[in-house]
Amino acid sequence: METLTELRSTKPWLLHVSTDIVVFAVAEGQLQVLLREHPSAAVPARPLALPGGYVSPVEHLDRSAQVTLARQTGVTDVYLEQLYTFGRPDRHPRSRVITVAYYALVPPDRVAQIGAERHRRVGWFAVPQLSELYLDHAEIVRLARARLVAKLDYSTIAFQLLSKTFTLSELQRIYEAILGGTLDKRNFRKRILAMNYIEDTGEQRRHGSHRPARLYRYKSPGKVHYLK
Amino acid sequence: METLTELRSTKPWLLHVSTDIVVFAVAEGQLQVLLREHPSAAVPARPLALPGGYVSPVEHLDRSAQVTLARQTGVTDVYLEQLYTFGRPDRHPRSRVITVAYYALVPPDRVAQIGAERHRRVGWFAVPQLSELYLDHAEIVRLARARLVAKLDYSTIAFQLLSKTFTLSELQRIYEAILGGTLDKRNFRKRILAMNYIEDTGEQRRHGSHRPARLYRYKSPGKVHYLK
DNA sequence: GCAAAAGTGTTGGAGATACACCCATGA
DNA sequence: TCATGGGTGTATCTCCAACACTTTTGC
Structure with missing residues (x-):
């Protein structure tokens, strides 16, 4: 029994780890989320996805979320909080990818700039009318919204x-x-x-x-x- | 700019991922946590550590926590909830290990059995008097306790x-x-x-x-x- | 003067807090 | 009969919910 324990705990498997960021803002009376076309999907149907990317071996998770967000959307210096880690083995079609989800909050005076300029494939979408998203990203958005609702209160x-x-x-x-x-x-x-x-x-x-x-x-x- | 984004998000680095579980019970009027001697440390000074182990490529994170807990401590069928994911690059001395922390709650009629029998290197420790733990495990316990305190209320x-x-x-x-x-x-x-x-x-x-x-x-x- | 958003107080009820004594039992 | 933990009610206060009209401005 002890051997099993030792065996298990000393075999260091390697996995893909990403961060995905749910960026919220309020505009036009509705909660909005920042989405992009997922670059790795087949060209004809590029599903909407959260900003996100792989975590490098030398990066703090929080920093990875920050940097990924900045590169993909131009969003910097915003409130950022870890949300939850999603790890169903089948959540990604090709390989096992665990994702540490974050959420970020953007003030309204910065909403308009975002998705303009360089980051063309990025835009705001009203949360109540969201359609299907890439992988389990809709679930991540739901959880982020639930967290936000809860935190509003206390x-x-x-x-x-x-x-x-x-x-x-x-x-x-x-x-x-x-x-x-x-x-x-x-x-x-x-x-x-x-x-x-x-x-x-x-x-x-x-x-x-x-x-x-x-x-x-x-x-x-x-x-x-x-x-x- | 877009090339940077693509480069970043399509290079799938591999990392070590573990789960660590903070097992709580109340006994003798105090909150107790289940700890074990860390097996991989040098023999003379084996620090106390949370039960935990590497996540295999085919396992759900939740399941990994469950199975690891069962193997290392014999604890099964308890309340288990994901706590937070810790990812400072330097949190582990030898390699990069991200850990998804969970916490579990054990009813008092099962406290005595645990750590007896097969799992000798496991025991209960009163949380208020905890000394130093392996790596950042003390921080993980603190966060788990804070979560528990908060949830007690609502x-x-x-x-x-x-x-x-x-x-x-x-x-x-x-x-x-x-x-x-x-x-x-x-x-x-x-x-x-x-x-x-x-x-x-x-x-x-x-x-x-x-x-x-x-x-x-x-x-x-x-x-x-x-x-x- | 009118449309449109900003600003302002009071009352009632529900729920939380503070607080002290009797009850049932085994030794 | 006494020591020990189990069990109970009331008065007060605080916080929250409900509710409607006046103010200031631009046109």
Whole structure:
């Protein structure tokens, strides 16, 4: 019995390991995900896939996700968090590939640039209307969305989807897009202000033929707090 | 730019992938973790390590964790959940090893058997008094404990640490051991019963020179519910 | 002056917290 | 009868949900 144990634990098999990144943003009132045509698929039908690539032997996993994301989509300096590791042996048709999935959050002022310029085969897609994706990428997106929904409730993660300054209505639209419903304006504002993680900048944004909105700033940019 | 992308994403490097399992139980009022002497280390100083082993090319990750756990410790049929994937390139001294960490929960009626019998090099250690562990295994234990603490609050995961029938005091001791504090008996019982996930078996347990305790049963054994 | 989004308070109910004593048993 | 853990109820407070109108601006 002990020999079996030893045998198993000392035989170092080698496997393919990749990272895939679910990049979220909120635009046009909907949660959006960044997808690309998968380059390795046959030309006539290139399925939509998450940005992702193989992990090199010398790279930190987190860094691999970062670098892959930057190269394939131009997205840099965003909130990035490990999601889950998918390892069904048959998830990839040709060889065994384990993938460590991440998700990233992009503020709205950077949404438009992405997928323009160099990275032509990349674009935003509304999550509620997603069609089939490459391999199990739809499942990965579902799980990422579930995580995001959960974290909205007990963390300040939503601020990673906003620009440096923002109005309370913008913030509320982020919540509504992710949760897929509407929220009461007064209760929402009370709750957000009570957290004490944002402050009034003193500035206003005017935006149409109506009252201008106060601009707020998240007190700890880049950092996510967990509520009690 | 596109060539770089293609190059990167189509070069399938190979890496070592292992699973490590943090096995928790509550005994003697403390959260315990199952450790073994690491077999591959030099004989004079064999550090304590988590059960774990390499993932074979044809195995599901979850299954690898299960099988490794069974072979090294004899633990089978327990709650098992993926925790996090650790991938610092320098975390292993000889080669690059990415490890997918899991955690498992063992009910108290099976604690005593484990580490007896065949698997001599395996034993329980109180988490609050852990000393140094192999590689980054202490960090993995910390993260697992944090996850457990969090889930205690919004799920029925604690029942995975109890036998089929149990008293409310036993359940409370589970909570107290994991949270590291004391809870109010009346409020605790109210909260647990209000969840409506356990039922009175009608049986009692007598256990000393005092009033016998009612035995309860978790209504959905093996299944974890999430509270709104 | 009108359309359109910004901004603002109060009330009621549910759920959490704080808190202390009696009960059943074996020795 | 006493020591030990099992079992129970009430009052208070805090937090959340429901709910409608006024303000400021551009046209």
